[in-house]
Amino acid sequence: MRLGLxxxxxxxxxxxxxxxxxxxxxxxxxxxxVYEQHGEPARVLKLKDVExxxxxxxxxxxxxxxxxxxPSDINMIQGTYALLPDxxxxxxxxxxxxxxxxxxxxxxxxxxxxxxxxxxxLGTWRTDAVFSEExxxxxxxxxxxxxxxxxxxxxxxxxxxxxxxEALRPGDSIIQNAANSGVGQAVIQIxxxxxxKTINVIRDRPNLQxxxxxxxxxxxxxxxxxxxxxxxxxxxxxxxxxKPQLALNCVGGKSATEMLRHLQHKGTMVTYGGMAKQPVTVxxxxxxxxxxxxxxxxxxxxxxxxxxxxxSLTGMILKLCDLIHxxxxxxxxxxxxxxxxxxxxxEASMQPYTSTKxxxxx
Amino acid sequence: MRLGLxxxxxxxxxxxxxxxxxxxxxxxxxxxxVYEQHGEPARVLKLKDVExxxxxxxxxxxxxxxxxxxPSDINMIQGTYALLPDxxxxxxxxxxxxxxxxxxxxxxxxxxxxxxxxxxxLGTWRTDAVFSEExxxxxxxxxxxxxxxxxxxxxxxxxxxxxxxEALRPGDSIIQNAANSGVGQAVIQIxxxxxxKTINVIRDRPNLQxxxxxxxxxxxxxxxxxxxxxxxxxxxxxxxxxKPQLALNCVGGKSATEMLRHLQHKGTMVTYGGMAKQPVTVxxxxxxxxxxxxxxxxxxxxxxxxxxxxxSLTGMILKLCDLIHxxxxxxxxxxxxxxxxxxxxxEASMQPYTSTKxxxxx
Numbered sequence: 001m002r003l004g005l006x007x008x009x010x011x012x013x014x015x016x017x018x019x020x021x022x023x024x025x026x027x028x029x030x031x032x033x034v035y036e037q038h039g040e041p042a043r044v045l046k047l048k049d050v051e052x053x054x055x056x057x058x059x060x061x062x063x064x065x066x067x068x069x070x071p072s073d074i075n076m077i078q079g080t081y082a083l084l085p086d087x088x089x090x091x092x093x094x095x096x097x098x099x100x101x102x103x104x105x106x107x108x109x110x111x112x113x114x115x116x117x118x119x120x121x122l123g124t125w126r127t128d129a130v131f132s133e134e135x136x137x138x139x140x141x142x143x144x145x146x147x148x149x150x151x152x153x154x155x156x157x158x159x160x161x162x163x164x165x166e167a168l169r170p171g172d173s174i175i176q177n178a179a180n181s182g183v184g185q186a187v188i189q190i191x192x193x194x195x196x197k198t199i200n201v202i203r204d205r206p207n208l209q210x211x212x213x214x215x216x217x218x219x220x221x222x223x224x225x226x227x228x229x230x231x232x233x234x235x236x237x238x239x240x241x242x243k244p245q246l247a248l249n250c251v252g253g254k255s256a257t258e259m260l261r262h263l264q265h266k267g268t269m270v271t272y273g274g275m276a277k278q279p280v281t282v283x284x285x286x287x288x289x290x291x292x293x294x295x296x297x298x299x300x301x302x303x304x305x306x307x308x309x310x311x312s313l314t315g316m317i318l319k320l321c322d323l324i325h326x327x328x329x330x331x332x333x334x335x336x337x338x339x340x341x342x343x344x345x346x347e348a349s350m351q352p353y354t355s356t357k358x359x360x361x362x
Numbered sequence: 363m364r365l366g367l368x369x370x371x372x373x374x375x376x377x378x379x380x381x382x383x384x385x386x387x388x389x390x391x392x393x394x395x396v397y398e399q400h401g402e403p404a405r406v407l408k409l410k411d412v413e414x415x416x417x418x419x420x421x422x423x424x425x426x427x428x429x430x431x432x433p434s435d436i437n438m439i440q441g442t443y444a445l446l447p448d449x450x451x452x453x454x455x456x457x458x459x460x461x462x463x464x465x466x467x468x469x470x471x472x473x474x475x476x477x478x479x480x481x482x483x484l485g486t487w488r489t490d491a492v493f494s495e496e497x498x499x500x501x502x503x504x505x506x507x508x509x510x511x512x513x514x515x516x517x518x519x520x521x522x523x524x525x526x527x528e529a530l531r532p533g534d535s536i537i538q539n540a541a542n543s544g545v546g547q548a549v550i551q552i553x554x555x556x557x558x559k560t561i562n563v564i565r566d567r568p569n570l571q572x573x574x575x576x577x578x579x580x581x582x583x584x585x586x587x588x589x590x591x592x593x594x595x596x597x598x599x600x601x602x603x604x605k606p607q608l609a610l611n612c613v614g615g616k617s618a619t620e621m622l623r624h625l626q627h628k629g630t631m632v633t634y635g636g637m638a639k640q641p642v643t644v645x646x647x648x649x650x651x652x653x654x655x656x657x658x659x660x661x662x663x664x665x666x667x668x669x670x671x672x673x674s675l676t677g678m679i680l681k682l683c684d685l686i687h688x689x690x691x692x693x694x695x696x697x698x699x700x701x702x703x704x705x706x707x708x709e710a711s712m713q714p715y716t717s718t719k720x721x722x723x724x
Contacts, residue, residue: 274646287658296649
């Protein structure tokens, strides 16, 4: 730990940059939510004092400002995710921080910049980190804190799924289940900005109308429950909106099979989650005679594929920030929780039907 | 019927072409296997005297020589296929015939040529037909009768599936179930000619070794039963052969799911049949984390997509005929049955575990 060199402090982004290489603030002890073994997050995570890595020539000392708790973070700690870090590890896979100090070879960020770490597994639930320059993307000025903290996983996933699988044009439609999820809400907003019509499938619930109103306010065109999705009355919907060319599946099981029934000939269903813990079941005739394509999407892998060329990644971040600044993309409903109260936030974020994202603030 | 102009006779392809527009042979009454309603083939099909359509300027009078009974022919008559002709209709969707007479505008075929009708639903179980020139592809001279009669569905399906979904290179491997089917046998041979390694899954049966020997003689590299496909010992196989990039699924159900397990990251499974009458079930993680693609293939649709440009189609037929002439692609085991004995052939072709294709000869 280089306490003599690495200084950090408040979470304000308007700290004066006192030098080209470092922001001077009062030092405080770096802390992180560390787990040494896989298991239930509330049991295995501990808030610990930690030492910072050496800055070196290409390191960037980032003071983390805010980091959300995503379902994949939980799975990673439980040890059930497809990507597991070496242990001990720091929890969290996205967030936003402010650059405090940079190594002598670092050129793409400077002290005071807000940055997001773009690779998974880096550990964002901490007060401070030294990241490599390559792992960071700089945000435009004045990006709101909660938008910045939640930009890197869900809106990016939504953006890529809407861009990479079907050549969609204004007026085309898409269908998605789990429309209330973080990705789902981003899909609604980005699709609306692209001029696409969205058919949004949600589970029935006591406060259904409240949720319908909220998704409508985000720009959702049609909102239906899983039960409605299975009914013959769906044909009435398709008098108002064209059959979707793209289905986004975060659920699996019956929900996925039902979405497939409504997909256009030659359409694509992209699976990015499996909340129902059931596989995707596809009638043989759908593949052969409807020529429907089934694909999967994993944001982490997409980002890793860009390792030698960050242009697509930074281009996407800038486009999303542009939508944010135009008011076309907002952060999900969030509850801010101080880092020290992480146990409360973890428990709340693991409740079913939760419709607020818990954000750790440092 | 233009008996005065349209003359037909034997099935020999070496008949002298007595004029540029017609082969002269003794006339005989055209007959066809006609069905007026959907149902069990043995019940609804009748061998009837029929009238030939007018030749016109662009018609081609073809004397059919041989036409196989394929599973899709049966489904079409039963009314369960995705493509159903107007009734009454003539059974059969592929076969080979000889050109007897051509309309005055016809340029691509001449009397004496052997031709295959390339669109489905034209009805090939008959002695004579007038087809449009566009529906016919001319075969190279000396193509063996049984190869010619069975070229248009199964080898073409195999060729397209090996060509259109993954960029396969010599040494790569593919896996297929129903490896004993007509398509399966064509896949083995065409893949071997392409330098690909094949992993062939078949159902266990009393005369298993006999079938293994036959598929091996066609060029199959590895032959395993459905039961073996599920066993951990499969890992030993992959010490000898790379994991497949392409899986060809004609079965569905467990067999398809098991093939998916062994597919390479980013590989493709193409479904072209559903013999198990069960859907394809895909673990969500296979889609997301293995980035496996699921597609379908239907030869009939592919051919219809070429309607304005037959170059790909004729190019494929010529390539397949080239393989035939080099001895790299043979007809499946066939049993020839005279057209009048169609009921026997239909019954035999609908038996389970049938390993011979029944060919109606006219």
